Amino acid sequence: MSHEQLCKILRTKYPIIQGGMAWVANADLASAVSNGGGLGLIAAGSMTPDLLRAEIRRMKTMTDHTYGVNIMLMNPFADDLAEVVREEAVPIVTTGAGSPGKYIETWKKASIVVIPVVASVAYARRMENLGADAVVAEGTEAGGHIGELTTMVLIPQVADAISIPIIAAGGIADGRGVAAAFSLGASGVQVGTRFLASTECAIHDNYKNMVIKARDIDTMVTGRSGGHPVRTLKNKLARKLIAMEKEGATFEQLEQIAVGSLRRAVQEGDLVEGSFMAGQSAGLVKELKPAGEIIRELFRDAEQLLCKPLYFGGQL
Numbered sequence: 001m002s003h004e005q006l007c008k009i010l011r012t013k014y015p016i017i018q019g020g021m022a023w024v025a026n027a028d029l030a031s032a033v034s035n036g037g038g039l040g041l042i043a044a045g046s047m048t049p050d051l052l053r054a055e056i057r058r059m060k061t062m063t064d065h066t067y068g069v070n071i072m073l074m075n076p077f078a079d080d081l082a083e084v085v086r087e088e089a090v091p092i093v094t095t096g097a098g099s100p101g102k103y104i105e106t107w108k109k110a111s112i113v114v115i116p117v118v119a120s121v122a123y124a125r126r127m128e129n130l131g132a133d134a135v136v137a138e139g140t141e142a143g144g145h146i147g148e149l150t151t152m153v154l155i156p157q158v159a160d161a162i163s164i165p166i167i168a169a170g171g172i173a174d175g176r177g178v179a180a181a182f183s184l185g186a187s188g189v190q191v192g193t194r195f196l197a198s199t200e201c202a203i204h205d206n207y208k209n210m211v212i213k214a215r216d217i218d219t220m221v222t223g224r225s226g227g228h229p230v231r232t233l234k235n236k237l238a239r240k241l242i243a244m245e246k247e248g249a250t251f252e253q254l255e256q257i258a259v260g261s262l263r264r265a266v267q268e269g270d271l272v273e274g275s276f277m278a279g280q281s282a283g284l285v286k287e288l289k290p291a292g293e294i295i296r297e298l299f300r301d302a303e304q305l306l307c308k309p310l311y312f313g314g315q316l
Contacts, residue, residue, distance in 0.1 A: 019192025020070020119147025175301020
């Protein structure tokens with residue numbers, strides 16, 4: 001399916017979704033992305049239902065454009081968060097860390113577009129069969145919770161397997177990544193790490209500076225031994241978790257050390273005990289820019305590389 005058709009589904013000018021980054025993606029960042037022509041997401045991963053409702057209502061005062069909510073289904077409040085999304089008439093929902101199957105019928109009856117994040121062909125097929133409108137196929141280059149397959153091999157295989165739109169994620173931070181995603185069979189892209197270094201992103205300056213200063217080798221993956229791999233920027237906490245894994249620490253022991261670490265990174269900029277989740281594309285991020293400028297630059301450069309004009313949705 002083409003990027004033009006995806007723009008119609010998302011009701012956006014550009015075929016781009018901002019990643020649903022827990023503790024990071026609030027109404028400030030999401031509204032800036034939506035106002036810039038993309039789909040801004042409020043991340044409900046760390047929220048209670050009341051907090052999510054308040055953030056959605058704040059979002060409605062900050063943009064007249066389409067927006068969405070990302071729900072991490074491992075959240076103990078997932079059922080209640082799903083109901084808040086329905087009650088507040090959120091236009092689009094993306095999901096991760098579990099199957100949204102039990103919510104899809106209710107959401108679709110409420111005219112909500114449903115876009116699960118997948119990391120394999122089999123899971124993409126399952127989501128299509130359950131009635132998803134599109135999928136985000138995320139490669140292991142991404143930040144935060146990740147799968148095993150790289151974006152380069154995942155996207156074309158998913159494209160061969162399903163007929164609904166595919167949104168590529170993982171390792172995309174410039175126009176080259178956007179152009180590559182289209183060439184691999186994606187209809188659009190999801191970008192997270194690049195938006196960490198946007199002026200509207202409310203994370204601590206220490207976090208932004210770590211992303212901007214990151215080299216190609218400055219991320220590492222913790223949690224593989226327990227089946228919950230997470231990609232972060234290297235720091236003392238990440239190295240400690242890796243060392244504990246090598247010594248045979250249990251998932252519970254690792255979780256005890258890591259609990260609250262993302263919040264400490266986002267809100268306090270704790271360089272020692274914070275978990276600075278970011279993708280391998282951090283090495284491509286060199287400066288702070290407004291979200292709207294980032295989006296325009298991504299697609300302008302992609303057009304030049306593809307040597308053809310790209311059709312985008314309605315004008316802002």
